Amino acid sequence: MKPLKRYGQNFLIDKNILAFIISRSRPSFQDCVLEIGPGHGVLTRALLAEGVACLHTIELDERLRPELEDLAANNDSLKLHFADAVRFDYATLDPFPDKVIANIPYNITTPLIWKSLQYPIKYYLLMLQKELALRLIAPPDTKERYPLGVAIEAMGHASIVKRVSRKSFRPAPEVDSALVEIVIEKNFGIMKDSSWSELLHKGFAHRRKTLRNNLGEVAGIYSDKRAEDLTCEQWLDLYKNIKPLLYVEGAL
Ligand code: SAH
Numbered sequence: 001m002k003p004l005k006r007y008g009q010n011f012l013i014d015k016n017i018l019a020f021i022i023s024r025s026r027p028s029f030q031d032c033v034l035e036i037g038p039g040h041g042v043l044t045r046a047l048l049a050e051g052v053a054c055l056h057t058i059e060l061d062e063r064l065r066p067e068l069e070d071l072a073a074n075n076d077s078l079k080l081h082f083a084d085a086v087r088f089d090y091a092t093l094d095p096f097p098d099k100v101i102a103n104i105p106y107n108i109t110t111p112l113i114w115k116s117l118q119y120p121i122k123y124y125l126l127m128l129q130k131e132l133a134l135r136l137i138a139p140p141d142t143k144e145r146y147p148l149g150v151a152i153e154a155m156g157h158a159s160i161v162k163r164v165s166r167k168s169f170r171p172a173p174e175v176d177s178a179l180v181e182i183v184i185e186k187n188f189g190i191m192k193d194s195s196w197s198e199l200l201h202k203g204f205a206h207r208r209k210t211l212r213n214n215l216g217e218v219a220g221i222y223s224d225k226r227a228e229d230l231t232c233e234q235w236l237d238l239y240k241n242i243k244p245l246l247y248v249e250g251a252l
Contacts, residue, residue: 001063003171008105009061011039012127014168018046021179024161025101025125027052034097034121036085036104036112039064041071043103048075056093058085086111090119103127110148117151117184117191124182125161133160133178143207145228147200151191153232156184196239203227203235218242 003009012018027033027047032054038044039059047055048071058081059068065082072078081088086108090096100121104112106129113136116124128136136158138144152158164177190196203214204227211219211227219225220241222234230238 004061006107007061008037008107009039010103010169010171010173012042012103012168013170014164017162017164017168017179018042020162021101021125021127022046022050024179024181025099025123027099027101029053031099032056032095032097034058034090034093034100034102036100036102038068039103041068043101044068044071044078047101048078052077054079054095054097056081056097058083058088060084086115090116097121099123099125101125106132113182114148114151114191114197117155120188122156122184124180124184126180126182127164127177128180129173130163130176130178133180136180136182140231141229143228147197147204150200150230150232150235151197152182154190154196154236155187156182158182193243195242199239199242200235203230203238 003011021043027050029051031052033047033052033056035044035047035055035057037059038057044055044057054077056079057068060083062082068080072080098121100116100123104126109128109132135144135146136149136152137160138146138149159181160178161181162179164179166172166174166176203211205214207227209226210224212223214227218238218241220238222230222238
């Protein structure tokens with residue numbers, strides 16, 4: 001099977017990284033895990049070996065169906081889904097997962113995380129392209145700051161738990177990777193509110209311009225600042241102002 005670049009097919013070959021993913025994410029018999037892009041099933045097998053209660057996989061490449069079906073034939077807890085994970089309706093996953101563990105392609109990273117945060121999943125361990133990982137954890141006043149980083153901070157936190165060399169994959173990608181852990185602990189449901197995502201996207205639409213330019217009067221006391229300057233608390237403050245009736249601290 002020829003690996004497809006457009007599907008971001010860089011398969012993990014480094015046993016130490018695999019062991020790290022397992023020890024860090026601690027899958028147990030109490031967990032239902034969602035793995036996006038199982039590929040040839042390296043991580044899938046390792047998760048099954050931990051005895052997870054349930055493992056859903058979502059894979060786009062139909063060529064992988066025979067080998068993944070072989071694996072599922074011997075593992076009752078493995079539930080295969082062949083679909084585009086960005087379009088897939090997670091609400092149909094039964095039982096519903098509590099952890100997402102995945103090595104996901106660069107081009108779908110942002111939409112996929114954005115979408116996942118709309119569901120009540122509290123833990124993520126994701127292998128991402130290093131540059132993207134750095135954007136996810138970028139603090140205010142940096143040019144790497146972007147809407148998804150703010151959105152995650154509003155709900156919990158993201159951290160880089162390990163840098164991973166491009167040599168850990170076959171074929172080796174052109175850039176290095178990093179394992180990012182995301183823990184969600186507050187503001188559940190905020191991502192389902194389109195006014196929150198609109199606020200962030202419109203605010204960041206023209207990064208070099210002030211928020212007055214991007215948001216008009218909604219920018220209020222932050223009119224002269226730029227999107228990348230605002231702290232997460234200041235974004236939530238702006239959001240509170242456009243949602244005076246709906247927003248109650250911690251209640252979302
Ligand atoms: N987890 C495996 C494979 C990683 S490569 C490993 O670590 O070895 C990325 C995988 O994601 C490939 O199997 C690719 O086919 C799959 N993929 C790419 N785009 C996808 C999408 N939109 N939805 C689901 N899977 C996708």
